[in-house]
Amino acid sequence: MKRILVGLVLTVTLFYLLYLSEPASAGKKRTFEEDIKQDWAQKVCSNPEAKVPEELLDRFLEEQRKLIKYPESGNIYGDWKRGEKLFSNPKKGNCYACHCGDPKELACGNIGPNLRGYGKKKKDPEYTYRKIYNSWAYVPCSVMYRAGVHGRLTPEEIADIVAYLHSEESPINK
Amino acid sequence: MSIKYFLLFMLTSGILAFSFAGDRLDPAEEVKKQKKLLLEMMGILPGDVIVEEGKEIFHKEGPNGKSCASCHGKDGKGEKLPLVGAYATMPKYYKDIDMVADLDLRVKSCMEKYTGYDPEELKGKKGRKIIVPLATYVASLSNGMKFNVQPRHPKEKEMYKKGEELWYARVGKMDFSCAMCHDKYGGYRIRLQTLAEPKKSKVMRYWPAYRYSKDKMWTMEDRIRGCYKQIRVTKPPFYHWAHVALQMYMAVNSNGGVVEVPGFVR
Amino acid sequence: MMNRREVLKLAGTGVLLSTLSPFVNLSFSSEVEEKFKKHVGVPMSKVKDGSDKIKLKTPTIAETGANVPVSVDAKIPVEDVDWLMIFVDHNPVPRVIKVHFSPMNGKTFFATRIKMAKTSNVRAIIKKKDGSYLQALKEVKVTIGGCG
Amino acid sequence: MAIGTARVRVPKKIKKGKPFKVQFIIIHPMEPGTRKDKKTGKLIPAHHITKLDIKFNGKLVTHMDVGGAVSANPYFAIMMKTDESGTLEISYEDNKGGKWKKSVEIKVS
Numbered sequence: 046m047k048r049i050l051v052g053l054v055l056t057v058t059l060f061y062l063l064y065l066s067e068p069a070s071a072g073k074k075r076t077f078e079e080d081i082k083q084d085w086a087q088k089v090c091s092n093p094e095a096k097v098p099e100e101l102l103d104r105f106l107e108e109q110r111k112l113i114k115y116p117e118s119g120n121i122y123g124d125w126k127r128g129e130k131l132f133s134n135p136k137k138g139n140c141y142a143c144h145c146g147d148p149k150e151l152a153c154g155n156i157g158p159n160l161r162g163y164g165k166k167k168k169d170p171e172y173t174y175r176k177i178y179n180s181w182a183y184v185p186c187s188v189m190y191r192a193g194v195h196g197r198l199t200p201e202e203i204a205d206i207v208a209y210l211h212s213e214e215s216p217i218n219k
Numbered sequence: 220m221s222i223k224y225f226l227l228f229m230l231t232s233g234i235l236a237f238s239f240a241g242d243r244l245d246p247a248e249e250v251k252k253q254k255k256l257l258l259e260m261m262g263i264l265p266g267d268v269i270v271e272e273g274k275e276i277f278h279k280e281g282p283n284g285k286s287c288a289s290c291h292g293k294d295g296k297g298e299k300l301p302l303v304g305a306y307a308t309m310p311k312y313y314k315d316i317d318m319v320a321d322l323d324l325r326v327k328s329c330m331e332k333y334t335g336y337d338p339e340e341l342k343g344k345k346g347r348k349i350i351v352p353l354a355t356y357v358a359s360l361s362n363g364m365k366f367n368v369q370p371r372h373p374k375e376k377e378m379y380k381k382g383e384e385l386w387y388a389r390v391g392k393m394d395f396s397c398a399m400c401h402d403k404y405g406g407y408r409i410r411l412q413t414l415a416e417p418k419k420s421k422v423m424r425y426w427p428a429y430r431y432s433k434d435k436m437w438t439m440e441d442r443i444r445g446c447y448k449q450i451r452v453t454k455p456p457f458y459h460w461a462h463v464a465l466q467m468y469m470a471v472n473s474n475g476g477v478v479e480v481p482g483f484v485r
Numbered sequence: 486m487m488n489r490r491e492v493l494k495l496a497g498t499g500v501l502l503s504t505l506s507p508f509v510n511l512s513f514s515s516e517v518e519e520k521f522k523k524h525v526g527v528p529m530s531k532v533k534d535g536s537d538k539i540k541l542k543t544p545t546i547a548e549t550g551a552n553v554p555v556s557v558d559a560k561i562p563v564e565d566v567d568w569l570m571i572f573v574d575h576n577p578v579p580r581v582i583k584v585h586f587s588p589m590n591g592k593t594f595f596a597t598r599i600k601m602a603k604t605s606n607v608r609a610i611i612k613k614k615d616g617s618y619l620q621a622l623k624e625v626k627v628t629i630g631g632c633g
Numbered sequence: 634m635a636i637g638t639a640r641v642r643v644p645k646k647i648k649k650g651k652p653f654k655v656q657f658i659i660i661h662p663m664e665p666g667t668r669k670d671k672k673t674g675k676l677i678p679a680h681h682i683t684k685l686d687i688k689f690n691g692k693l694v695t696h697m698d699v700g701g702a703v704s705a706n707p708y709f710a711i712m713m714k715t716d717e718s719g720t721l722e723i724s725y726e727d728n729k730g731g732k733w734k735k736s737v738e739i740k741v742s
Contacts, residue, residue, distance in 0.1 A: 077447070077455040080391055087389040091396060095389075095403060135629060142409045151546065152410040152628035186389070188399045195392040253544040256554040260596050263642050263658050265706040272638070411548050411628050432549035434705035485548060552704050576702050577667035583698040584711075590695060591652030591714035598704040600665065 090186035097185040109182035113175050113193065116200040121174040121207055128209030129216070131202050138198060138206060143189070147216040156188060164211040164218040173207045257431055258483065266355070266429035266481035269436045273356025276349060281334025287353070290333060295360045306361040307478050310467045312372040319378045321466045322427075323440045324458045326354045347457070354438050355427040358480040365477055366424055368470040375467065378460075382468030385461060391452040397465070412485065421476025423469050428482030436481060439466055517574045524580040525570065525610055527618060532610060535559075535619025541609045543623050547601065550627040556596035557609040561619070563593045567612040571597070575605035601627050636661055637733035639723060649741045652712040655687070657723060657735070665701025682707065682727045689739070690719035699725075715741060 089097055089105060097105045115121060132140045133150065140146075145153035146160040176183055178193030178200070192198040198206070209215050277287045277295070288295075295302030310321040316328050327350055330336040341350060370379045386397045397417075400409075405416035415422065427438040437445075440462045444454040455461040521529050540558040547553050555571060563586045571581040581599050593611070601607075604627045610620040641657040659682065666679025681701040687694045695711050713721075718740045726732045 075453045077453050077459065077461065080452040081385075081388060083388065083390060087394060090389045090394075091384075091387045093387060093398065093402070095396075095399060141629075151626065154408045154410050156404050156407045156409065181394075188395070188404060190393040190395070195394075197392055249544065249546040253547050253549070253552075253554065256542065256544055257552065257598070260554050260556060260598075260708070260710065263640050263656060263708075265658055265660070265708075268638065268640050268658060268660055268706070271640070272635070411546070431552045434551060556710070573702065578665065578700055578702060581700050581702040585696040585698075586711075587692075587694055589689060589692065589714065590712055592712040594654075594710070594712040596656075596708075596710035598708050600663075600702045600704050 086181060090181075095186040095188075102185065105185055106182060109179050109185070109191075109194075112191075113178045113182060114200055115174075116204055118201075121200075121204045122170050122211070123201060123204035123206075123208045125205070125208040125212040125215045127202075128205035128207070131198065132206050132209050137202070138192070140206070146210075149216065160210060160217055162218055164213060164215065168211075170207050170211050173210055174203055177203050177206060254431070254483075254485065264429060264481075264483060265434065266436060266483065269352050269429070270356050270359050270481060273352035273354070273359075276353045277356055281330065281336050283335030285334050287329065287334065295357065302357055302360050304361050304364045306358040306480070307364045307366045308368055310368070310375075310378065310463050310470060312375050319372075319374050319463050319467065321440065321463045322354045322358055323350060323438050324463065326350050326357060327458060343457075351427070351436050351438055351441075355436055355481055358427055358478070361478040362480060363477060365475055366421065366470065366473045368467070368474060370467065370471065378464045378467040379471060381460070382464035382466070385465055386468050391450050393450045395450040397446070417469055418472040421473035423466065423473035424476035424478050425480065425482030425484075427480060428484045430484055432485050439469075517579070520579050521572070521574075524572065525618070526612075532618040532620045534621075535561075535611065536621045539609050539611060539619060539621035541607070541621040541623050543607050543625050545624070546626045546628055548628055550601040550603065553599050553601050553607075553625060553627075554596070555599055555607060555609075557594065557621075559593035559609075559611060561593050561611065561613070563590045564588045565613050565615070566593050567614050569593070569595055570608075570610045570612075571599065572608040572610055573599065573601055573605050574608070576600070576602050601625060603627050637725075637731055639725075639733070639735040641721070641723065641735060641737045643721070643737060643739060647715075647739060647741050650714055650716050652714045654710055655713055655721065656708070656710040658706055658708045659725065659733075660706055661727065663701060663703055663705045663707055667701070680727060680729055682725050685709070685723065685725040687711065687713075688722045688724070689713065689715060690717070694721075715739065717741065 083091065086105060086109065089101055129147075131138045132146075135142070141150050141153045143154040143156040144158065144160050145155065146163070148161065177198070179191045180187045180189035181191055181194075190197065193200065193203055210217055212218065274294075278293070280286045280289075288297075291297050291300050291302045295305075306322060309325065310319050311325075312319045313325065313328075315332065318324070318328075320328060327341055327346070330341060330349075330353075331338050336349075340346060370376045389396045389399070400414050401417050405414050405419065407414055423439065426442065427436055428442075429435070430437050435441075440457055443462055443465055444457075447454050518529050525532070538560045540560075542556045542558070543553060557569060557571075559566070559569075566586050569584045569586070572579050573581055582597065584595050586593060599607075605625065606622050607625050608620050608622045610618060612618055637659065639657055639659045641655065643655055644653050647653050661682055662680055663682065664677055664680040666676065666681070668677050669675065670677050679701055681703070682699045685697040685699055687696075694713050697709070699707070718738070720736050721739050722734060722736045724732070724734045
């Protein structure tokens, strides 16, 4: 009896995971028109100055803060080695596209600040987590993409990157 | 697109490969030398060969016995409908198709309408093999002339407006717009590549361009599709209105720039 | 003078290194050496440094590996040259091209554009007619491009 | 562009007996045969130039054994010298049996 139950639970989880991994539109090709539809915040930011009008600022920040979610474990400080891979991988975080950090990485951009020694600045890891999850909750309309909001990085993956930025062991801080 | 995979492979392996004990080069400066060296070495750029190919296509008869040259004259220098200088005024409203067309779309529509090409032949990647060289050749006929695009027709004005909107629109999973990378952060670097400043450099004047990282001639439509892919937005199909709109916006911002086609870019 | 402990430590490291090295360090370079011997015809040790005579021009950092310009200008009379080879250590096929000159060339010069799979040494190897070999070597770092 | 098309450039003025640069490019995909197709995961078959001869008035000036790692639309440059005017002929073939020739006249003064 117990075994059947476990089996049932496993099957359900499996199907649930399958369901999660395939968005409703799977099979159908996405179109340009669908992809350029904007959310409210993107619309607000679509001006030459890339600024939120004064009167909308409070609503904007509040909405963006609300979008931030945490890992189920509650742990926002993951594994720095995994974080390093995510940070570097052009198909994942690709953070080096805009930031420098590990001096070994020559091919790093200068759009964002240099993150060398970031961990020594004694910033709150939770701030780091939240900033990566949704940069717009801190800098409205920033060029930094909202990694968590769009699901480009999972909460767990962001936690790993937080560790990469804060850990003493990480080449960012060594 | 095998070359893309090849690139990906070597780029990912490249990341592991750095060890630079001691030498203090500025990577951003060093990287510019590759282009300089390529230009120095080359008596001939591959782009010039592609222009020649376009010239051949231009003078070759289509299925109904007419060539581009039948209407536009030899080398596009006919008394009626000359093409010299035409590219410097595009995108433009064309009465015969009742549309505003960019270079690619105009070339394609002409071939279908007047030289009898089967539209199927001009579709997709297969068609690009004809349209890209031909478009490059046609654009090169305006070399030395100044860009001058003034939206007057209502449809041209509408395209300009749509183009401007698209330019500033923050879209997709990376929240980018053209403007973020190419106005606000133009001149900064993504990895080691300096972001182009299409408005400042009057970009339309040197496109179509030969891309040495891909060993291919690209028209602005290819470039726009590449940009959208990079910001993880589904690429607009070729000859889509978005290409025309964005080029209308960039063309107006390229006014005064002297045409020099094909360009030579990374 | 070393004390006993230091000597032991050194010895220990030596043992550790010698057990590990066949798997870690040497495997890679010996692979290159093997390929070198196969394509060039002689072991790497037989090829002398000719960087004073062979001017090899490449970018030090390549922003794309698809198109790396390489030029070789050698101060060796072309009458004395049998062939020139461009060899890229870490390419799937390291031998990129082999150029056989003749006195009609007038100068030992060659230029081309090559593909590089990843960061690697680029070598210009010249076999002279007297049977000796010379080479010039440059490292070209192939970097990750733009937006991934 | 048609595979195998070539374009050659030599200086306008060439002096008798003085080395001058011969540059040319050939339109060719130069598929090395070591790359995998993104979709199928299978190796893309090699398709590249393998041999190239540069002859002047029938005499061999330079011979090249060309590998797949030469860039697409390959570019080559060599030097040569001659005391007489004549025809420079570049002939090349690929691993799929393609064979091409391209000639240019050279006038020395």
